[in-house]
Amino acid sequence: MASGSRKLKIGIIGFGPFAQFLAKTMIKQGHILTATSRSDHSQLCSQLNITFFRDIEAFLDAGNDIILICTSILSFSQVLRSIPFDHLKKPTLIAEVLSVKEYPRDLLLQVLPLEIDILCAHPMFGPGSGKDGWKGLTFVFDKVRITNEDTCSCFLHIFENEGCRMVEMSCEEHDKQAARSQFITHTVGRVLSEMEIQSTSLDTKGFQTLVNLKENTMKDSFDLYCGLFVHNRFAKQELKNLELALETVRQKLHHKSSDTL
Amino acid sequence: MASGSRKLKIGIIGFGPFAQFLAKTMIKQGHILTATSRSDHSQLCSQLNITFFRDIEAFLDAGNDIILICTSILSFSQVLRSIPFDHLKKPTLIAEVLSVKEYPRDLLLQVLPLEIDILCAHPMFGPGSGKDGWKGLTFVFDKVRITNEDTCSCFLHIFENEGCRMVEMSCEEHDKQAARSQFITHTVGRVLSEMEIQSTSLDTKGFQTLVNLKENTMKDSFDLYCGLFVHNRFAKQELKNLELALETVRQKLHHKSSDTL
Numbered sequence A, B: 001m002a003s004g005s006r007k008l009k010i011g012i013i014g015f016g017p018f019a020q021f022l023a024k025t026m027i028k029q030g031h032i033l034t035a036t037s038r039s040d041h042s043q044l045c046s047q048l049n050i051t052f053f054r055d056i057e058a059f060l061d062a063g064n065d066i067i068l069i070c071t072s073i074l075s076f077s078q079v080l081r082s083i084p085f086d087h088l089k090k091p092t093l094i095a096e097v098l099s100v101k102e103y104p105r106d107l108l109l110q111v112l113p114l115e116i117d118i119l120c121a122h123p124m125f126g127p128g129s130g131k132d133g134w135k136g137l138t139f140v141f142d143k144v145r146i147t148n149e150d151t152c153s154c155f156l157h158i159f160e161n162e163g164c165r166m167v168e169m170s171c172e173e174h175d176k177q178a179a180r181s182q183f184i185t186h187t188v189g190r191v192l193s194e195m196e197i198q199s200t201s202l203d204t205k206g207f208q209t210l211v212n213l214k215e216n217t218m219k220d221s222f223d224l225y226c227g228l229f230v231h232n233r234f235a236k237q238e239l240k241n242l243e244l245a246l247e248t249v250r251q252k253l254h255h256k257s258s259d260t261l
Ligand SMILES: NC(=O)c1ccc[n+]([C@@H]2O[C@H](COP(=O)([O-])OP(=O)(O)OC[C@H]3O[C@@H](n4cnc5c(N)ncnc54)[C@H](OP(=O)(O)O)[C@@H]3O)[C@@H](O)[C@H]2O)c1
Pocket: A013, A014, A015, A016, A017, A018, A019, A037, A038, A039, A040, A070, A071, A072, A073, A075, A079, A097, A098, A099, A100, A122, A123, A124, A125, A126, A127, A220, A221, A223, A224, A227
């Protein structure tokens, strides 16, 4: 697989926690990274051997094969519209890893010139769940507009090489399933955090998993959680389903207890 | 520890899933078991080498050192009041393992003659979490009225021998903590079941733990869950706290999204 092992020049936009997490593995694989972000991450970048640009135009001039957008969901539109894509020197693949998929796909199709390729992806793991490697963890992607198959497949190889379970899926199908699974998981974690649940001296195994869930959820930013809700059109209904389910459980308890008392 | 290894004659009242689970380990340790229950469990009992009595008086006549009550929380009062304790031939330890503790303690103190000892206990595990042994799993107990320390400590040794973490705690403190931990865990599990959550092709690790939680919760009877609510005076408030926390999370989402849209 010659194409799979080509070294890529990858420019990252938005160098927050998730980008930093991805970057470590990309560097380990020998790819050459540059980054730009709202905040100044130049110190961390120099430690990681990544060229950090404060200036977006200089960043675009650097001749990357791939531009990887890792900004928050909520800032995506603003960030995207502020990128002067006409500065790109060559046909480039734009990939993004937001935790929602229809929303960035639609915006990218709207904003990007036709000669730019688009890959929408969602690694279903992060610094917590991926801390012991990515083996068996799910990587969802949709080849929204790919003319240069070679570059795209090189990028996907980054994840294949680490043993990810590669799932090709439409952005719509992703959002439907993620609203029922990931969004609900985050919601439960945030509800438990709001309740301030804590380990007790008599935890059951089940309760310990909830305490862990709470702690892992709270490592992600509220922006991320809010993005899952605002920019996934299936999330609102799932939140309603959760509320209804709690109401049903409450009613069943009250029925049964008025029977028994 | 001579007292720790004495073989006990243990009579179980209520031979449901949890009693069956406990009985297997007790038999493995060499104790001699008898049982009685609402339903006829004589076939299973004969396989396990347990004498099953359909008649409660014959069961009480059998001269047990300990009577272990394992009925559902909801039926406990009715079952307890139907036991003709005057049939007991000798001072006996009555132990119970309900998942709530103040409620059976109060009833036992009310109903039992003074010469009968009372141990209120709650093994914080079951057929699911305890399937690979009981090592490190929590056993909570309150020596409510113990005159014969020897028999009581022999009974506790059953759990110590298996490596349980022994936690002596008042029934009140148990109920307070269990309402915040175990009851909430069951509630979350039942809410997720009501939503019919299921593994998807893109589960995160966090979501997988919720699917497992749902499945483990639904292995316990609804009677058990309902008992946690009806007969733990702290549970009602914790259910309210859960509902409020969900409402708070919903409001935070709506605030933030009206800011961003
Ligand atoms: N964390 C995960 O486990 C995970 C997993 C899969 C996908 N994702 C996705 O990856 C992306 C990044 O996630 P994250 O965990 O790093 O946290 P996040 O809070 O979702 O995003 C943080 C990033 O967004 C940038 N940002 C935030 N507001 C901005 C604004 N107004 N203008 C410009 N940039 C802004 C930050 O820039 P500065 O750092 O420069 O301030 C930082 O790079 C998100 O889209 C998320 O959905 C995350």
